[in-house]
Amino acid sequence: MKRLLFLSIIFITTVALAACGGNTEDNSSDTQGNTDQADANSEQTDQNNGDSDESKQESDGDTVEVDLNNGDGDSVGTAMLEEKSDGVLVTLEGENLPKGTHAFHIHEKGQCEAPDFKSAGGHFNPEDTNHGYDDPEGPHAGDMPNIVVGEDGTVTQSFLAKDVTLEEGDDLSLMKEEGTSLVIHEGADDGKSQPSGDAGDRLACGSISE
Structure with missing residues (x-):
């Protein structure tokens, strides 16, 4: 049990x-x-x-596309401008250009009258500084590095233009009533010569507009 x-x-x-x-x-x-x-x-x-x-x-940011033409009225490429927090990103895609190094600037007027493009005026310079990255009192707001065109006549380069904006109403705005422009020169910019770096004649131009 x-x-x-x-x-x-x-x-x-x-x-x-x-x-x-x-x-x-x-x-x-x-x-x-x-x-x-x-x-x-x-x-x-x-x-x-x-x-x-x-x-x-x-x-974020506005974008503007610029068509560039040479003195004969032929297209030599486009540039895309894009607003960034620290400036405007400029991306150039060029073609049918002479090989070598060329100055590339933002100019103060939006008029691109061929063949010499003098109608574009001088460099975009709202702060009245000297020209060139090598000048202690420079550069212009419209100064940018040189571009290098290859043997095939093409170039693709990007630059950040830190002293400009696409916002209307700002003193540094490229979207002015009279416009601004992009200009490619025949020669290279030496970074110091006044008023435009001894870059030679204007090879191509494109008006910056909305």
């Missing part, structure tokens, strides 16, 4: 322990499931925030 009672107690204890173990496993499974769901929700939130930031970045 005692043996039967002892075996009964062992059986009941085993069943009770098994039941507790099952509940613990179920609770652990539920907790893991909740943790996984929270991680998934957090990841989705991060993705949504990333998409929002990317969309905002793509929509």
Whole structure:
């Protein structure tokens, strides 16, 4: 009788322990499931925030496309101007140009009358500084680095013009009522000679407008 009672107690204890173990496993499974769901929700939130930031970045800034022509009226490429937080990014894609190094400037007027393009006036210089990056009192707002045209007559280069903007109404804006322009010169800019770097005649011109 005692043996039967002892075996009964062992059986009941085993069943009770098994039941507790099952509940613990179920609770652990539920907790893991909740943790996984929270991680998934957090990841989705991060993705949504990333998409929002990317969309905002793509929509920032104005862009203006400028067509450049030589003295014969032939197209020699285009330049894309894009507003950035620290200036205007100028990307030139040129063709049918003489190989070699050429000055590339922003001029103060939006008139490109062939064949000499003198109608474009001088360099864009609203702050009345000296010309050239090598001049201690320079450069002009419209000064940019030289471009280098390859053997095939093409060039693709980008420059950040830090002292200009595309925002209308600003003293440094290229979107003036009388306009501004981009000019490619026959020679290179020496970075110091006044008033335009001894860059020679004007080879091509494009009016900057909306």
